Amino acid sequence: MQPFVANLKNELFKLSRRKKYIVFLILGALVCVGSALRVLAADLILDEALPRELLVGGLTGENLLFLLLLFLPLMALMGCCDLFAGEQADHTLRFSLMRPVGKGKLFFSKAAAVFLLCLFDLVVLLAVSAAAQLIMGGGSQGIARSVASGLLDLVPLAVLILFFCLVNQLVKGSGLAVLACLAAYVALVVVGTYVPAAGGLLFTGYLRWHNLWVGVTLPFKAMLTRIGILAGYGLVFGSCGYLLFDRKEA
């Protein structure tokens, strides 16, 4: 376990030293606050004078959609491409490949580092959204539910990270890896949206899977099938990605 933890710390350290992640986090926070300001500004211009609770009461929940479908997948994509294809391209992958750590531990610690990056970003941006909602007079309604939903949606996000890790093993060059991950993600989301029959089978269809958990009674049987599908995708992406990474030479 010690080599895994050592490598996980190193991967997190490397990610923390890249300024683009801080810049993107700030931009994400601005978008979260900006969405509330936009509603308030529209209200002011139209002179509607609607109650603040009605205008920004659901801010945290509304921002969740932006976080889950756009921001976090983008962070996951960049993190995976930096830690796999990027390091392979500039030969820095050798730094960790020459250390006494198994390739499986290397592969999964890199994926875990990207997951923790996404978790950190999610927590920060939910906190910013919740603070903005409270400060602008939207009340605390729906905040707890949005936070719980966001945390629940980390499960399908972990599968998406493993998918990006796998794509990174299939292509050479960081630019191509970014392009391949982006194209694959957009294609999967588009297919899932416009072909309803495929939506339930694609893992990207579960990125907002907190919706499945909402209801008076939990549809346990249906949930079990979906959990199985998601776990299956995770297993396939994780094991295929690891097998390809294991054969990688630097």
Next chain:
Amino acid sequence: MAPVLQLDHLSKVYKNGRGARSITFSVEPGQVVGLLGPNGSGKTTIMKVVAGLARPTDGSALVFGHDVVAEREPALAGVGALIEQPALYENLTAWDHLAMAARYYPGVDGARMDRVLELVGLARYKKEKCGRFSLGMKQRMGLALALLSDPALLVLDEPTNGLDIEATVEVREIIIRLAREKETAFLVASHLASEIEKMCTHVLVLHEGEMLSFATKEEALRLHPTLEDYFLARVRDKKGSVLL
């Protein structure tokens, strides 16, 4: 004495047909084995396999009795390596690199990190980003990373590449001293026979991926005035046998 490194018919052949074929030799504690051969002779390939960067296509490489592929962690625990150009992150400082590497070796602390930086002459630049380093400084940094865990086997591919005369002598002295005082085993590659001659105890001649000979330096110099002559004689022997 048990060998630190044991290669048994090790082959690593790339898709283009280059690499190394059926290499068999062993390295014991305190030995400095110089790999001598022209570019493309398979020196770096052998080192990459020993350092865990490449998988052999046939045969095996055992470090302290552990297979470098099947038992990566125990095999690489005692190996320090500098292969081709050092693997450095441009946006991280020298100290950051050592701190990251130290996490893999439980016994390595800040004092040891300072010590290796002192040893390679980079103590003044420890807070500087490696992206700003010159070629020679990067090479020194690579050496510092290889030395950090005080390994029992050091794999150095062209270790004096990019270094000035003074630093070249310093590196050579470090290698000789560690081999004598700490019984550290070395696998050093160079295409310069004179450099190998000054530091090695054994010499392995490679040509076009084949191992032509493995001998002690004394054996090699018994019949030839320099290792360069020894190398040329081995290559001529091979070409002659092919012509016959």
